[in-house]
Each structure stands twice: as C-alpha cells, then as structure tokens.
Amino acid sequence: MSYFGDIYRGIKTLLTGMSVTGKYFLHSRKGAITQQYPDNRDTLKMFDRFRGEVVMPHNENNEHRCTGCQKCELACPNGSIEIIWDRQIDPESGKKKKMIDQHIYHLGMCTMCGLCIEACPTDAILWAQNFENSVYNRAYLTKVLNKPGSKLMPGVEE
Amino acid sequence: MNISLSITKNIHNWLFSIMPEGVASITEMVLIAVVYLAIFAVAGLYLVLLERRVAAWFQLRIGPNRVGYQGLLQTMADALKLVSKELTGTIKADKFLYNLAPYFVIVTSLMALALFPFTQEFQAFDINIGIFFLIAISSIGVIGILLGGWASNNKFAMIGAMRSGVQTISYELSVGLSLITMVLISGSLQLSEIVEVQKNGWLIVQGHVPAVIAFMIYMIAGTAETNRAPFDLVEAESELGAGFHTEYSGMKFAYFFLAEFINMFIIAAIATTIFFGGWLSPFGITESIPILGLFWFLGKTLVLIFLMMWFRWTFPRLRVDQLLTLEWKYLLPLNLLNIVLMALIVWLNLTIQF
Ligand code: SF4
Ligand code: SF4
Numbered sequence: 173m174s175y176f177g178d179i180y181r182g183i184k185t186l187l188t189g190m191s192v193t194g195k196y197f198l199h200s201r202k203g204a205i206t207q208q209y210p211d212n213r214d215t216l217k218m219f220d221r222f223r224g225e226v227v228m229p230h231n232e233n234n235e236h237r238c239t240g241c242q243k244c245e246l247a248c249p250n251g252s253i254e255i256i257w258d259r260q261i262d263p264e265s266g267k268k269k270k271m272i273d274q275h276i277y278h279l280g281m282c283t284m285c286g287l288c289i290e291a292c293p294t295d296a297i298l299w300a301q302n303f304e305n306s307v308y309n310r311a312y313l314t315k316v317l318n319k320p321g322s323k324l325m326p327g328v329e330e
Numbered sequence: 331m332n333i334s335l336s337i338t339k340n341i342h343n344w345l346f347s348i349m350p351e352g353v354a355s356i357t358e359m360v361l362i363a364v365v366y367l368a369i370f371a372v373a374g375l376y377l378v379l380l381e382r383r384v385a386a387w388f389q390l391r392i393g394p395n396r397v398g399y400q401g402l403l404q405t406m407a408d409a410l411k412l413v414s415k416e417l418t419g420t421i422k423a424d425k426f427l428y429n430l431a432p433y434f435v436i437v438t439s440l441m442a443l444a445l446f447p448f449t450q451e452f453q454a455f456d457i458n459i460g461i462f463f464l465i466a467i468s469s470i471g472v473i474g475i476l477l478g479g480w481a482s483n484n485k486f487a488m489i490g491a492m493r494s495g496v497q498t499i500s501y502e503l504s505v506g507l508s509l510i511t512m513v514l515i516s517g518s519l520q521l522s523e524i525v526e527v528q529k530n531g532w533l534i535v536q537g538h539v540p541a542v543i544a545f546m547i548y549m550i551a552g553t554a555e556t557n558r559a560p561f562d563l564v565e566a567e568s569e570l571g572a573g574f575h576t577e578y579s580g581m582k583f584a585y586f587f588l589a590e591f592i593n594m595f596i597i598a599a600i601a602t603t604i605f606f607g608g609w610l611s612p613f614g615i616t617e618s619i620p621i622l623g624l625f626w627f628l629g630k631t632l633v634l635i636f637l638m639m640w641f642r643w644t645f646p647r648l649r650v651d652q653l654l655t656l657e658w659k660y661l662l663p664l665n666l667l668n669i670v671l672m673a674l675i676v677w678l679n680l681t682i683q684f
Contacts, residue, residue, distance in 0.1 A: 179660060186645065193388055193644040200387035208392070 218301035223284040226253075226277055227300040228317040235325040236318055238296035240272030247291035252281040272318060279305065280313035294328050362444075362454050370440055373595055374588035375405040380632075381591070381639055388643040415580035420483050423577065427481035432578070432585035434474030439592040442467045446599050447522050449609045449623035460521035461513060464600060465506050468555065471593065472498040475557075475564065475574050478586070482577035490573030493650060494564040497554055500657040501561075504551035507665040511544040511672045512537065512604045515681060525608035530683045532607040538682055540672040545605050547661050547668070552597035553638055554653070556590060560645035561653065598634035599627075606630045 207216055218224065230236050240257040254276040262269040275297075289297055297317065307313060341361075345354040379394070379401065386393025394401035419428060445460055447453040457463055472494060479491020515537045516524045527533070534541045554561040565573035575586045602608060607630075609623030616622040648656065675681060 179664075189644045190640060193640065196390060197384075197388050197640075200390050205390050206386075206392040 218303060220301070222299070222301045222303070223286065224300045224302040225279050225305060225315075226282065226288060226297050226317070228275060228297050230319055230322055231325065234319060234322045236296055236322050237294045237325050237328045238272050238275055238292075238318060239294055239324060239329055240270055240275075241293065243291045243293060244288035244297060247287045249285065249287065250281045250283060252278040253288055254278075271324070275317040277315050277317050278313060279315060280310055296328075366440060366443055366454060370443060370592060371588070374591045375409060377591040377595060377635065378408075378587070379405045380635070384636065384639045385643055388640075409584060412584040413581050417580045417582060418577075419579075420577050422483045424481040424483070427477045428577075429582075431474045431478035431481060432582045432589075434477060435471055435589040436474075436585050438467050438471040438474065439589045439596060442596045443592065445521055446596075446603060446627075447525055447608055448627050450522075450620050452624065453522060456520065456522050458520045460524070461509050461519045461600075461604070464596075465502070465509065468505075468593075468596070469498065469502050471589070474589075478578065479574035482574075484577050486570040486572075487574050487576045490564045490570045490576070494557060494574060496650065497557070497561060497563060497653060500654060501551040501554040501661075504547055504657060504661045504665055505555055507662070507669065508544040508548040508551065509600070509604060511540060511665070511669050514669070514672045514676055515541070516604075521603055521608075525603060525610060528607040528610055529614070532605065532610070534605040536681045536683060537672060537675065540668050540675060541605065543664065543668045544672070545601065547665055548601060548605075549634075549637065549641075551657075551661060552601065553641055554657075556593045556597055556638075558590070558594065558638060559642040560647050562647060563650060563653065594635060594638055595631065598631045598638065601634050602627060602630040606634075 209216065228236050228238060240255055242255045242257070245253045245255045254274075255272060256274040256276065257270055257272050259268045260271045261267070262271075286299070289299065305313075342358065345358050348354075349357065382404075383393040383401070394404040397404040397407050419425070442464055444454040445457065445464055447456070475494045475498075476491045479487040479489075479494070482488075512524075512533055513519060515533055516527045518524055518527065524533075528536070530536070534545055537544070557564040562573075565575075567573075570576070575583055578586060609627040611617065611622065611626050616626070
C-alpha cells in the first residue's frame with residue numbers, strides 16, 4: 173500500500189537527514205570553521221583562494237615579471253590599475269623597448285574580481301592573502317606594485 | 331482555601347505553624363509564584379543560550395562564548411538589553427489587545443509549568459485532571475498569538491497569526507489524541523499518579539509498539555504546537571519578517587520569545603512525564619535519594635529538548651498545505667488506529683511490566 177509506503181519512506185528520509193546533521197554535531201568540536209579573529213591573530217592563516225589585494229612578487233635580485241604590456245590595465249573594469257611606462261634603451265640588445273616605470277594599483281577602487289590577474293600573460297601579479305587592509309588615509313590605498321629600482325626578470329619576454 | 335499545593339511538606343507545615351491559616355496559605359502561594367517565575371525566567375534564558383550553542387554546533391560554528399564563561403551570561407545580557415529598549419508600536423494598532431497579547435502567551439505557559447511533578451514533592455498544583463488541564467491550557471496560548479498578530483495592524487503579523495491558528499488547531503488534535511493513547515494505559519489523568527504507575531517500567535516500555543508510535547506522533551505534533559522549525563510558518567523569517575511579533579519590541583518581544591522556549595520545555599516535560607517516567611530514575615537506581623528526581627526529570631527533559639533542536643536544525647520548513655496534509659491525512663488517522671491498538675493491548679494485558 174502506498175500510504176504506509178509513504179510513511180515508511182518519510183520516516184526513513186527524515187532519519188537520514190538527522191543522521192547527517194547528528195554527525196556534524198558530534199564533529200563540531202574539531203571541525204568548527206569559526207575563526208576567533210583578534211585572539212588568534214598571530215596564527216591565523218587565510219586559505220589560498222582568499223583575495224586580499226593584488227601584489228607583484230619580486231625575486232631576491234629585485235626583479236619582477238611585468239613587461240608593461242598594459243593588459244591588466246585594459247582588463248580592469250574599474251580602472252584601478254594604471255601603468256606608467258616609457259621607451260628606453262634596453263642595455264642588452266641596445267634597441268628601444270617599452271619598459272614599465274610604475275605599476276599603480278588603487279586598492280580602494282578594486283572589487284577583487286581577479287580579471288587583471290587572469291589577463292596578465294606573464295603571471296606578474298598575484299593575489300595576496302592579507303586581510304587587514306584598513307588604513308587611516310585613503311591615499312595609502314594607492315600602491316605602486318613594482319618596487320623602486322626593480323627591473324624585469326630576464327627571460328620572461330621570450 | 332485549601333488548594334492542594336504540595337511543594338515540600340516541611341515548608342508548608344512550618345508556614346502554617348507560625349501564621350494563621352489564611353495568611354499562611356497566601357504567603358505560600360506568593361512564595362510559589364515567585365519560585366515559578368524565577369524558574370520561568372532562568373529556564374527560558376538558558377534554553378535560549380542552549381539553543382544558540384546547539385545550533386552553532388550543528389552548523390560547525392562556535393556560538394556565543396564571550397560573555398561570561400563559555401557565554402553563560404550572554405542571554406542575561408540580551409535580556410538586560412531588551413529591557414532597556416524602547417517599546418515601539420504601530421499608530422493604528424489596537425493598543426489594548428496589542429499590550430495584552432504577550433501576557434496571554436506568558437501566563438498560559440506559566441500555568442502549564444505549575445503542573446509538572448519535578449520531583450515527588452516539588453509540584454505546585456497536583457490537579458486530578460492534569461493532562462486534560464494541560465491540553466486545555468496550551469490551547470489558550472494561541473489566543474495570545476492571534477491577538478498579537480491581529481492587533482498589530484500589520485499584514486505580515488496578520489498572516490503569521492492566521493497560520494498559527496491553522497497550525498495549532500490542527501495539531502492540538504494530535505497532541506491530545508496521542509496523550510489519550512497513553513492515558514489508556516496509565517488509567518489516570520493526574521500527573522503524579524501517572525508517574526506512580528510508571529514504577530513498573532516507563533510507559534513507553536509498558537506500552538511498547540503503540541506507545542512508541544504515540545511518542546513519535548506526540549513529538550511531531552508538539553514541535554508544531556510550539557511553532558518551531560520545521561513548523562515555523564508562524565514566524566517564517568524569510569517570508570513574514572518576524573511573523574506575529576513583527577511589531578513588538580523590547581520586553582514585549584522578549585515575552586514572546588521566552589514563552590516560545592518555555593513552551594518547548596513544557597512539551598518536552600509532558601513527554602518526560604507521560605512517556606519516560608518523570609522523576610523516576612531508570613530501574614530505580616537512585617530511589618533512596620528523592621532529590622535526585624529533579625536531576626532525572628531535567629535530564630530527560632533536556633534530552634527531549636535536544637531532540638527538538640535537532641529537528642529544527644535538520645528539517646526544512648513545510649508549506650501550509652504540506653502542514654495540513656501531514657496532520658489530517660497522516661497523523662490523525664494513524665493516531666486513531668493507534669488508540670484502538672493501545673486499547674486492544676491494554677484489554678488483552680499485553681503490556682510489559684517489570
Ligand atoms: S581585481 Fe579586478 S578590480 Fe581589482 S585591479 Fe584587478 S581587474 Fe581591477
Ligand atoms: S602586470 Fe601583467 S598584464 Fe599588467 S602590465 Fe605587467 S605584464 Fe602586463
């Protein structure tokens with residue numbers, strides 16, 4: 173009879189659901205995802221996919237991978253990236269070449285969409301996982317990503 | 331003036347020895363009222379805290395743990411905050427009914443609270459029609475909700491209140507019938523006597539199959555009676571704002587809120603008394619220490635409350651039509667069948683007695 177069948181199935185599915193939540197309840201001690209933030213400030217590590225701000229990593233010789241191609245600037249829907257570049261003589265080949273002067277990033281206008289990072293052909297910019305981004309003056313939110321005196325890592329352009 | 335108020339005989343006798351009879355019984359009543367109000371407030375607040383912690387654990391969170399040790403003072407602080415808040419209301423509300431509604435809700439749950447035998451001696455009002463009285467009282471509570479929704483002159487509150495009417499009227503039947511099933515086997519309506527009967531095994535054991543069915547139906551209907559998820563159509567945050575108490579603020583809101591939790595306690599306490607032997611310890615292991623009855627009673631009640639919280643954080647909310655289908659097509663016929671089954675079992679002496 174489907175009437176009693178329904179009741180049986182109903183009870184069975186309810187118990188299945190309760191066993192699932194019951195398991196969660198029992199494991200809540202170990203699996204709690206809440207971070208008690210200011211308390212564990214020293215040990216708190218954000219997960220990899222967290223988007224804190226756009227950074228440009230430099231290696232130990234103060235070299236970065238940005239060629240100044242401006243693709244990130246074009247990709248950004250908010251205009252938060254400005255590339256200042258000029259043509260200089262490349263010391264190795266002796267030819268004139270487009271070189272980056274400043275990679276300016278306005279954190280205050282960034283929506284963390286990640287389009288710039290996807291657009292970059294040389295993976296010069298990445299997400300950082302820092303989250304304490306508040307400052308007392310909004311001028312501090314405008315950052316120059318390439319460090320002063322840095323230059324292009326050799327071999328990136330090939 | 332000789333209502334059977336049977337909280338600890340000693341205090342009773344002591345009061346009557348130092349005062350004239352009339353004064354003594356009035357003093358006793360006031361004392362009992364104060365004690366029960368205190369129980370009401372403390373139990374309500376700590377149930378709210380329990381609910382929040384349990385909910386957090388179900389959702390892999392931590393829950394309130396800042397105010398006091400492990401958040402033990404959190405709900406006290408919340409109550410203080412609510413007391414200090416402004417009491418707002420709508421201009422076109424029916425002021426009298428609007429202000430009356432919270433008291434209806436709270437008074438009914440207080441009245442129901444008075445009936446429970448917490449231990450052998452600690453029971454304020456041992457009336458001989460106990461269960462009947464409980465069922466009757468618990469249906470008055472819905473008037474408070476209806477009034478609150480109606481008088482606030484707010485369409486969401488109104489819809490919430492009407493849903494509550496539908497729900498409570500339907501599910502009252504199931505609560506009543508499942509309790510009647512158990513009355514068949516206990517043979518008494520008086521709560522203290524029902525507990526007495528269970529000295530030969532808790533009723534859920536004595537009545538085995540029909541008792542378990544009755545217990546399941548009672549728990550479902552009881553959850554619906556308290557308007558808790560999955561039957562929280564009355565409040566349905568996602569649909570109706572806060573349902574019938576949308577327009578209440580401050581302490582009046584807190585009354586509704588507390589009453590909801592006390593009602594949960596009452597439903598669990600009824601189930602404890604009727605199905606799980608009230609203050610009796612399992613197999614009579616602590617029979618020699620009567621005060622431990624309180625521990626057993628509260629322990630069993632808390633387990634049942636936990637069960638209701640488990641329901642709440644597991645099941646999704648029902649639609650109104652599903653709610654009525656569940657009651658009228660499933661619970662009610664099953665309940666009627668179950669009564670017949672129970673009657674047969676009692677008649678043929680198939681109960682399990684120790
Ligand atoms: S993350 Fe999006 S908004 Fe931010 S700089 Fe990159 S492209 Fe612009
Ligand atoms: S960061 Fe990447 S996309 Fe932007 S200018 Fe440099 S190389 Fe081009």
